[in-house]
Amino acid sequence: xxxxxxxxxxxxxxxxxxxxxxxxxxxxxxxxxxxxxxxxxxxxxxxxxxxxxxxxxxxxxxxxxxxxxxxxxxxxxxxxxxxxxxxxxxxxxxxxxxxxxxxxxxxxxxxxxxxxxxxxxxxxxxxxxxxxxxxxxxxxxxxxxxxxxxxxxxxxxxxxxxxxxxxxxxxxxxxxxxxxxxxxxxxxxxxxxxxxxxxxxxxxxxxxxxxxxxxxxxxxxxxxxxxxxxxxxxxxxxxxxxxxxxxxxxxxxxxxxxxxxx
Amino acid sequence: xxxxxxxxxxxxxxxxxxxxxxxxxxxxxxxxxxxxxxxxxxxxxxxxxxxxxxxxxxxxxxxxxxxxxxxxxxxxxxxxxxxxxxxxxxxxxxxxxxxxxxxxxxxxxxxxxxxxxxxxxxxxxxxxxxxxxxxxxxxxxxxxxxxxxxxxxxxxxxxxxxxxxxxxx
Numbered sequence: 001x002x003x004x005x006x007x008x009x010x011x012x013x014x015x016x017x018x019x020x021x022x023x024x025x026x027x028x029x030x031x032x033x034x035x036x037x038x039x040x041x042x043x044x045x046x047x048x049x050x051x052x053x054x055x056x057x058x059x060x061x062x063x064x065x066x067x068x069x070x071x072x073x074x075x076x077x078x079x080x081x082x083x084x085x086x087x088x089x090x091x092x093x094x095x096x097x098x099x100x101x102x103x104x105x106x107x108x109x110x111x112x113x114x115x116x117x118x119x120x121x122x123x124x125x126x127x128x129x130x131x132x133x134x135x136x137x138x139x140x141x142x143x144x145x146x147x148x149x150x151x152x153x154x155x156x157x158x159x160x161x162x163x164x165x166x167x168x169x170x171x172x173x174x175x176x177x178x179x180x181x182x183x184x185x186x187x188x189x190x191x192x193x194x195x196x197x198x199x200x201x202x203x204x205x206x207x208x209x210x211x212x213x214x215x216x217x218x219x220x221x222x223x224x225x226x227x228x229x230x231x232x233x234x235x236x237x238x239x240x241x242x243x244x245x246x247x248x249x250x251x252x253x254x255x256x257x258x259x260x261x262x
Numbered sequence: 263x264x265x266x267x268x269x270x271x272x273x274x275x276x277x278x279x280x281x282x283x284x285x286x287x288x289x290x291x292x293x294x295x296x297x298x299x300x301x302x303x304x305x306x307x308x309x310x311x312x313x314x315x316x317x318x319x320x321x322x323x324x325x326x327x328x329x330x331x332x333x334x335x336x337x338x339x340x341x342x343x344x345x346x347x348x349x350x351x352x353x354x355x356x357x358x359x360x361x362x363x364x365x366x367x368x369x370x371x372x373x374x375x376x377x378x379x380x381x382x383x384x385x386x387x388x389x390x391x392x393x394x395x396x397x398x399x400x401x402x403x404x405x406x407x408x409x410x411x412x413x414x415x416x417x418x419x420x421x422x423x424x425x426x427x428x429x430x431x
Contacts, residue, residue, distance in 0.1 A: 007394075007396070007397055007400075008392075008393065008394075008397060009393060009397040009400055009401060012284065012324065013322065013324055015284075016280045016281055016284070016323075016324055017280060018322055018323070018324055044283075044284070047283050047287060048279075048283035048284075050283075051282065051283035051286055051287075052279060052282075052283065055282070055286070055300060055303075057275045057278050057279060060278060060282070060303075060304055060307065061271070061274075061275070124272050124273075124276065126276070129320075131272060131273040131276055133272070147276055149272075190275075192275070192276070192279055
């Protein structure tokens, strides 16, 4: 880095996704030829992975962000809030909460796609610096950042790609030099795919495809299969239907989101 | 602090996963302690959560975090009575012999602490982070001539005190 004339601050802002499209493209172009900057970026990515493995969001959230006074202490009278009554109060609260939880689960505004095996994907998007819940009824525009969130009941591999109206296929992988397009999915709920999709100004919609598989998928194989499907169908909804039925590898499962664009 | 709504939680989670590793690296660099760096990272993120509605949408969150984490770490360093020299960490990880570490400690505690926070930031970005002046201008919003003036004052003060940052860092 020391001998490189590039702007290290810009590479760090590229790493966190703060640069606009033109600046990001300039950094990407520079990274293609500058080994020291590319290594620096890879180190940032490696450190982020190590950090998040040691300090996942849940640890921060549990320790700090979610600290609050239990509401029974706050609202119930001290006489009622005796330790001996706590289990009784908890039981009453659980009973009272069941219909509320059911309502939230079935009427949530976040669009989700459930597929066989229990995995689930949903998304949030960032527009003008503000994050919002993703909804398939939303009309998206160039520059919107889509963050895919998924539930994975087991340790799978997940690949993320998108197809636009012109049939262009884009893969989203933290390591651009990787020959596979899959990353370990991890196991649990509300997991974030490492990286996000920034919508470009191409017209029509954007079909986002997440493929869960037992082993990593080769980018070239997936691209070939998706291209063949895209050539056979003219509309993204037809491509979506065909991809949903397609098996990328034995036991693989596919979830899709068809996003409308301005 | 109020409990976060699901929507806010998702937003904070997104910010955490994008920025927290950089904040943590910075805190570890300044505090030289893994545990303290993790505590500081959490504190800085709590500050971010509180400040988020006030941060201008056009402002870089990364610049805000750089500045806030630097000032937060300095505030912690000022409160500490002394810094411990951890031989294993400082000689093997940083390659600093004890005498240089002691001199660095002197700079951080007794030399940098009384300075204006803006000058301190410029010094830290220059000597600890290795940012160039044009980059510091982007981060802090200061003009490059102001940055040069701060550094010149700092170097002059170093020279008067017989300290050489170049030898130390």
